[in-house]
Amino acid sequence: MRTxxxxxxxxxxxxxxMKSKGAICEYNDKKHQLDFLLANSxxxxxxxxxxxxxxKIKETPIHAEFRNYVLVMIRSGIASVGIFENFECHQHKVFRAYMTRKKQGKSQIKHLKTKGKSRAxxxxxxxxxxxxxxxINQRLQEHFEEFRIDKIGISCSDTLIPYFYGGKIKTPFDKQDPRIFxxxxxxxxxxxxxLTATNKFLLQSEIRISESGAPYYSEFLEKTAPSDEPQDDLNDDW
Incomplete structure (x- = not known):
């Protein structure tokens, strides 16, 4: 699909x-995404x-007038946590740790799966x-005590997830929290x-068009865009 x-x-x-074309609109809550289907495609x-x-009742998007959320982005050895109050960054912190084996460039967590932890x-x-x-979790605890949190955005590899949820200091939410995306x-x-760039990205919408959906998207652009503006060329990148 083209994005x-x-x-x-x-x-x-x-x-x-799209509904006028016979398409069904389904909302994916976990991905905060609308899927348009025709004949199960x-x-x-x-x-x-x-x-x-x-x-979901009126089957239409609505503007959120006010929203607080946290963004948690974790990679081996570096992480950032930001609390956004009404879509603006209110507080943030970057965390760093010596987690990577310099010669192999592999995190200690991955190394433990093969050779253990005997060396100093x-x-x-x-x-x-x-x-x-x-x-990280101490910081999150503080944010959740101070603010009402409406959404929790997480970017974390599967390898690190057990450490994120399984430490002495717990996350102030569990894995199944409906606010997580x-x-x-x-x-x-x-x-x-x-962190700032990701917040900007999340405040913008994005469309993914399949090959079979390209004619519908082209027709929509023709009907909505001013006649003097060039249209996207959907013949590329398939």
Whole structure:
């Protein structure tokens, strides 16, 4: 599927347009995404921006007037946590730890699965790993005590998830918390700059168009875009 940015304002016009073509609109709560299907085939997917909710009864997006959320982005040896009050970054912190074996470039957690933790360096890295997650969760505890949290965005590899939820200091939410959503973006280096960029990304919508959905998307653009503006060329990238 081809992925491009989408004007948030056009979402309200796109839904009735697709329904007029016989498509069914389904809301994916976990991904905060609208799927448009025809004959059980997905034509188009739209990731809704974080400042929109979806009214399942009226089957329409609605603007969220106020929202607090945390973004948690974790990679081996570095993590960032930000609390966003009404979509603006209120507080943030970057965490660092000595978790990576320099020669192999592999985290101590992955190394433990094959060769254990007998050497002194390995024990140091393991201890730093545990403290790393304790500091992250302590920060989250503080945010959850101070603020009402409406959404929890997480980017964390499967290898690190057990350490995130399984430390001495617990997360102030469990794995099944309905407020959790997976950040739909690869985070290579979770610095403050990346935290800010990710928040901006989440406040924008994105559309994914299948080959069979391309004609519908082209027709929609022709009907909504001013005649003097060039249309997207959907013949590329398939």
């Amino acid at each position: 491009v940015g989408f004007d948030n304002r056009l979402i309200f016009n796109f839904i009735p347009f 997905v034509l188009v997917k739209i990731r809704l921006p974080l400042d929109m909710d979806y009214d 360096g390995s024990r140091v890295r393991l201890q730093e790993t545990l403290e790393f997650f304790e500091e 997976k950040i739909p973006k690869h985070i290579q280096n979770p610095t403050f700059e990346e």
